[in-house]
Amino acid sequence: KQEVTQIPAALSVPEGENLVLNCSFTDSAIYNLQWFRQDPGKGLTSLLLIQSSQREQTSGRLNASLDKSSGRSTLYIAASQPGDSATYLCAVQGAQKLVFGQGTRLTINP
Amino acid sequence: DAGVIQSPRHEVTEMGQEVTLRCKPISGHDYLFWYRQTMMRGLELLIYFNNNVPIDDSGMPEDRFSAKMPNASFSTLKIQPSEPRDSAVYFCASSLLSYEQYFGPGTRLTVT
Numbered sequence: 001k002q003e004v005t006q007i008p009a010a011l012s013v014p015e016g017e018n019l020v021l022n023c024s025f026t027d028s029a030i031y032n033l034q035w036f037r038q039d040p041g042k043g044l045t046s047l048l049l050i051q052s053s054q055r056e057q058t059s060g061r062l063n064a065s066l067d068k069s070s071g072r073s074t075l076y077i078a079a080s081q082p083g084d085s086a087t088y089l090c091a092v093q094g095a096q097k098l099v100f101g102q103g104t105r106l107t108i109n110p
Numbered sequence: 111d112a113g114v115i116q117s118p119r120h121e122v123t124e125m126g127q128e129v130t131l132r133c134k135p136i137s138g139h140d141y142l143f144w145y146r147q148t149m150m151r152g153l154e155l156l157i158y159f160n161n162n163v164p165i166d167d168s169g170m171p172e173d174r175f176s177a178k179m180p181n182a183s184f185s186t187l188k189i190q191p192s193e194p195r196d197s198a199v200y201f202c203a204s205s206l207l208s209y210e211q212y213f214g215p216g217t218r219l220t221v222t
Contacts, residue, residue, distance in 0.1 A: 097155055
């Protein structure tokens with residue numbers, strides 16, 4: 001059974017810092033990995049999707065990497081801003097099913 | 111595109127009542143997913159459909175839960191009878207083939 005773990009559970013940093021969120025998964029037989037953002041009381045917004053054949057994806061200040069063999073992914077956020085404060089969820093897809101981590105609650109302090 | 115649409119956004123009901131949650135997927139998407147999110151268990155997949163056919167309902171917690179997709183543009187998740195432990199946020203998502211899933215805003219269900 002696939003299990004997804006995100007570390008740390010919560011992170012608080014001052015504005016402007018670069019930061020890394022971590023995601024690990026137990027079964028490397030995945031089709032893709034998605035990073036989502038969830039604001040309090042809101043739905044999920046897809047940030048990046050990395051296919052199993054890819055090593056990384058970039059969107060603006062966000063960069064996600066995937067090391068399928070070691071079961072790890074990282075989400076790098078450059079020059080963090082208060083608007084980046086949210087919960088970030090990692091999800092791996094095997095067949096059609098997405099299995100989610102518990103998320104990292106990120107707070108960017110002005 | 112309007113994205114995935116869910117209704118109602120909030121539902122408060124008494125234990126024992128029937129609850130019906132609704133979802134309209136993104137036009138042209140052939141997969142539809144129902145998830146439940148709680149503080150204790152995080153996000154869990156309940157059931158998903160492909161071309162209106164239920165493919166995997168192994169995440170449905172018990173027989174009180176049922177889901178239907180009568181056509182490509184509409185799905186329902188029904189709980190009958192509802193219990194306080196069903197209180198959660200229920201999300202619907204859709205995708206084209208097996209690619210990126212797009213989530214709706216969710217329905218916050220409170221059962222008293």
